[in-house]
Each structure stands twice: as C-alpha cells, then as structure tokens.
Amino acid sequence: MTPEKLMELAKEAMTHAYVPYSGYKVGAALLCADGTVYQGCNMENAAYSPTVCAERTAFFKAVYDGRRDFTAIAVCGGKDGVLTGMFPPCGVCRQVMAEFCKEDFRIYMADGPEKIQSCTLAELLPYGFSAGKYMGM
Numbered sequence: 001m002t003p004e005k006l007m008e009l010a011k012e013a014m015t016h017a018y019v020p021y022s023g024y025k026v027g028a029a030l031l032c033a034d035g036t037v038y039q040g041c042n043m044e045n046a047a048y049s050p051t052v053c054a055e056r057t058a059f060f061k062a063v064y065d066g067r068r069d070f071t072a073i074a075v076c077g078g079k080d081g082v083l084t085g086m087f088p089p090c091g092v093c094r095q096v097m098a099e100f101c102k103e104d105f106r107i108y109m110a111d112g113p114e115k116i117q118s119c120t121l122a123e124l125l126p127y128g129f130s131a132g133k134y135m136g137m
Helices: 004-015 054-063 091-098
Strands: 025-033 035-041 070-077 107-113 117-121
Touching: 004 025, 004 035, 004 054, 004 070, 004 107, 004 117, 025 054, 035 054, 054 091, 070 091
Parallel strands: 070 107
Antiparallel strands: 025 035, 025 070, 107 117
16 A cells, blocks of 8 residues: 555544544544554543543554564644644654564555654654663563
8 A cells, every 4th residue: 555545544533533622633544464444533522631632542453463564554633634744753652653563564654734743653662662672671
C-alpha cells in the first residue's frame, strides 16, 4: 500500500474523532504485514488522562483482533478536521509502537494537506529502539 493511500485512510479516520474540548481531530491508519488496515481516531475526555490518541486506538483494535505484525502507520490531524501540520505520535504512543513493532516500522505524518513526512520508529524514539536495553531487560 502506498503512503498516500494509507494517509487517505488516516484522513477518513479523523472524521470519527470525538474532540469536544480541543477541537483537534487526529486520525491514524495502521498497516499490518498482510495488508489489513486498522483505523483509529482520538477520543477526548473532560478528565484528561482517559483521552486516547488515534494511534493507540488503531493498535488496540488490531491487537484485539490478534494482529502482531505491523509495517507502517499514517497519522494526520488538525483543528476542526483541517490538516494543519504534523502530528507526530506522543511518547505513550511511541511506547506502544515499541512494544509491537520493529525498528524499521515506518511512520508517515501529514505535513499540511499536500506533503507527507516519514521516519522509522528507531529514528523517532529518543534513546534508541528498546528502552529495555537501558534497563537491563
């Protein structure tokens, strides 16, 4: 699947976001090795900590269905559903990705309505790929 097609699915996922507080809609499309795609959106809550990011929604749906082999994710977002720049995965989402993905897992991020930026999970994590190696695990 092309990065552009995966991003289109992430854009569609944005339309399902529940964001009554910030108005920032985020969508994600997670690509499995077999070509299956799981979409996710962000869901806010007045008590901030129960809020869930689009990336984790997609991962949790996939893991629930027994998926464990992921190759890429596309992420996009913006105020009132208008793409307004990159929305890189937060630290919690990065940790979930590290739990299930390899170093070469590809992350595509919309950079406004026309451009897609890309990096690997290893490039996105700040202290190397596996936190476990720093903790003696």
